[in-house]
Amino acid sequence: MSSETGPHENVSDDKNLPSAQDASGAEPEVHTNPFADPGLAPHDPRIQDIDERAAKRSERTVAMLFTVSMLATLGFIVAYAVIPVDEYVYIFPIGRISAVNFALGMTLGVALFCIGAAAVHWSRTLMSGAEIVQDRYPIGAADEDKAGALAAFGEGVRDSQFGRRKLIRTTMFGALALVPLSGVVLLGSLGPAPGTKLRHTAWARGKRLVNENTHEALRPEDITIGSLSFALPEGLEHDDHSFQKEIAKAALMLVRLEPEDIKDQQELEWSYQGIVAYSKICTHVGCPVSLYEQQTHHVLCPCHQSTFDLADGARVIFGPAGHPLPQLRIGVDDEGYLMALDDFAEPVGPSFWERG
Template sequence: MATAENPFADPGLPPHEHRAQDIDEQAAKRSERTVALLFVVSMIATVGFIASYVAIPIDKIVYIWPIGHISALNFALGLTLGAALFCIGAGAVHWARTLMSDEEVADERHPIEAAPEVKAKVMADFAQGAKESQMGRRKLVRNTMFGALALVPLSGVVLLRDLGPMPGTKLRTTNWKKGVRLVNQSTNLPLRPEDIAVGSLTFAKPEGLEEDDEEFAEKIAKDALMLVRIQPQNIKDKHELSWSHEGIVAYSKICTHVGCPISLYEQQTHHVLCPCHQSTFDLSDGGRVIFGPAGHALPQLHITEKDGFLEAANGFEEPVGPSFWERG
């Protein structure tokens, strides 16, 4: 009641009005079924999202009035994911408005540090709220909500597919194979043994791979080759020696750490250095790692000579480039 000392007295809370669901169990059941239906529709929409992602071609265009011509896949994904999320939200809101307790309770403010009795009251209020939410009683609502919440994250999991197609055998194959000539990457001319001087570093590519090719950058990232000539008596690895030609050894130019191109060669030690993270490889000893984070030796290409030109005797026996989980 307002007075001269306090003209703005607290009017208090209006009388509580019971909802139809509070006094009629049939009305409560109808609300429960409505909430469950929304959660089930959310589950169906999530399944539709996954099915659309799998079944609709990425380049399919459809006409949707009044939007116009759009991607069928984008439209289906947006529609199904939007329906899934909307139905979860609508179901939760309808549950709160019709089945959970809606009685307003005023509570006095208290100090920041709550007294033990206040803490006990909070826990009691929480327990009472959990009871009034009817989570245990309305099992249909609870179970369908859990189902909808469990299925919706699958939409995000499916989208991981857009990280790119599985590589298959692409990581294990290059354009090097038996009979492919080695071409000097600088002059674009086939390499002869006499072109490789002792102590020099020469970069090569497969014959037929041209810089104006549409996929040149992708292919050279695996095909790039470096050649050095070492006196045969200085080659320590017998396997390496048998795969060389007159002391000319050919190794992948791609570092086995993260794929940087190797370009630094020290002719006295026959070491090559990756400029990115300083991984160092010994080209006189099977391309093994002698320093740095690289986990594998550089793959060697078996080369031979035919008609005066250097060519591959076969392809790489192991994947080139950075290490990956399935690599042996």
């Protein structure tokens, strides 16, 4: 008995037959891992690796860059010493700029650029160009791993040809030794030493204490217990061109305490009827001290919370301030106004190098 068959009657299970591509004689498709490590590409030697003359040219190029860096550093020093600070030049498209600033920027930029360019050219043409794969080790390496690291470092030094290329070595040391001189020279722009300027203020014997807000001379009865008042020296006006410079040293605060509450003997002798006068300038970084606690007689600097005890010589009881607030010795004149009996006995404000 016959039976009808469809178009696939002669096709068996397709997994047992080769594909049509195989039947045609083509190579079967191979599926590979697209993320597999391809390994290192073959190393192509550079011209400097096979031609010593090319290596010498690279060596001279590196040495030339280091030499230009040295010359630029010397130019920086000369420009700083020779070009006047008030001389200007026109540079297109920047415009009119300070000649000394332009010269310093250009010479220092060339000096640093040449050092970097020399290092890059050295590494790309003379140091070993072969890629090396190094396994990552745990933090606590074994002794043999440490020895291997030292050996690899030594191999790197040999590959850099640092010992062989004396011209490069000499010029590199010269460039690196001269560049820091740029910073040393700039120390001269810090200005002259302060001398005695920081040791004297606008206060002097006989100068009245003037209210900072009303600009009226203060009497003892104007200072009440528990209040904090601010004063400036008589004759110092806000419209003076030197006002800001002088008030930065002469700013004064006044507090009235009960005489029996004052613990420091000198503070008591330098006060008047319990009125004590201290510098308003914090001895940490010079912020204005302005927060007063009546019950504790403490005054607080709002910048970094340095706290001073006004009943005990304004000594530091908390915070980063380095020494107590200087006290101004005060009294009254013939007309009953508060006046200074002298300048501050020590410099006001933060410490400085010459303070001693």
